[in-house]
Amino acid sequence: MTPTSLSILIPVFNESQTIDELLQRVFAVELPLEREVVVVDDGSHDDTPRRVAQLQQDHPEWNLRFVSHGINKGKGAAVRTALQHATGDLVVIQDGDLEYHPKDLPNLLEPLLDGRADAVFGSRFLGGPHRVLYFWHFTANRALTLMSNVTTGFNLTDMEVCYKAMFRHVALSLKLRSDRFGIEPEITAKLAKGGWRLYEVPISYAGRSYEEGKKITWRDGVAALYHILYYRVRD
Template sequence: MKLTVVIPVYNEIQTIEEIIRRVQAVEIEKEIILVDDCSTDGSREYLRTLNVPNIRVLFHEKNQGKGAALQTGFEHVTGDVVVIQDADLEYDPEEYPLLLNPILAGKADVVYGSRFLTGAERRVLFFWHSLGNKFLTFLSNMITDLNLTDMETCYKMFRAEILKEMKIEQKRFGFEPEFTVKIAKKRYRIYEVGISYHGRDYSEGKKIGWRDGVAVLWHLLKYRFFV
């Protein structure tokens, strides 16, 4: 079993070297696909220096968004299982085995790493941001008839075959609701596991804002009822 780790990168020069080190330290056969979304802070130049057998680096010539970076990465997957990894150190690669276990056991096709279904450590940050996440998950559950606790989580791990059965369209943070609605409609077996979370605040580079949250509602409705 080979794991493909897809890492979208946009202006993460402060953390990119460390996240690669942490992913590499996980004792699972893996390939790492990094997609730079036209960074301007030196991330792009750093990635050009990498020459490691199990790392592939792809570049966008203009900034398109996280979803677009994921689409580019998905096109080059050769592993059996795929996991999405942000480059900002909010999520811990040491927890890959937690997400992988239900898939290896033959119980799950997709596993979400929940920041709320957990007894693990979690940085205490914004009340309204966390409430917004829970509200969007609530709306997602109403529309999909799932009972997720964290639809917006970065950690989504799934069998690579799913990519052959699904076309992702959204180029920004709309990827999360689009993916969730589509796997629900196809009735894939979905599990959640609790994960730790080391969130950043906006001064540390957090990028998602309230406008992205508002857009999620439209994407949920679009992919549930109109696509």
């Protein structure tokens, strides 16, 4: 069946400085599909919920849905909540900052639309323009991706990437459980176990500094390694 609709899943936590611009970009990009956007606020302490509510009021033409956790549960929990509210044939995860530009969505979706793939990951290391920031983030990412490849049999270049798109029935079949950043290796491991066809496409990347709001720390890297090994032996 040819997909006709897309749900863009956006987990947010304290993104009041970027959410307006992000949603403008998400709804401005030309896509060959009907789109809905599901924003899940993960217990923000700033003005993020009010900003999203204001955008809903200002743009009634947008198919924008908003769900609030009330308390912080983690990115993985927010993705699971968004997936529960999604109705599109396809789903894609979009971070709530401006590191990933929706202009890359058409290329990300192409292998799904033409029947080559069941899931598609973006890659920040396949030639797209990117802002140069932290050497240790790059090194840790490559190490985690290598470990993931060893345990899954994939040959990915960027397992930790945010941009992951797939058919909604594929996403639901994964039965995701991770609450925090372990969601990335969990998705990858379960796609491998399910035998789903996975593609990678190059994307651009405008990474944030910690002063600009970046939240990933070395603890998340340790947690990702744990989840890579955990989902190697567990469903």
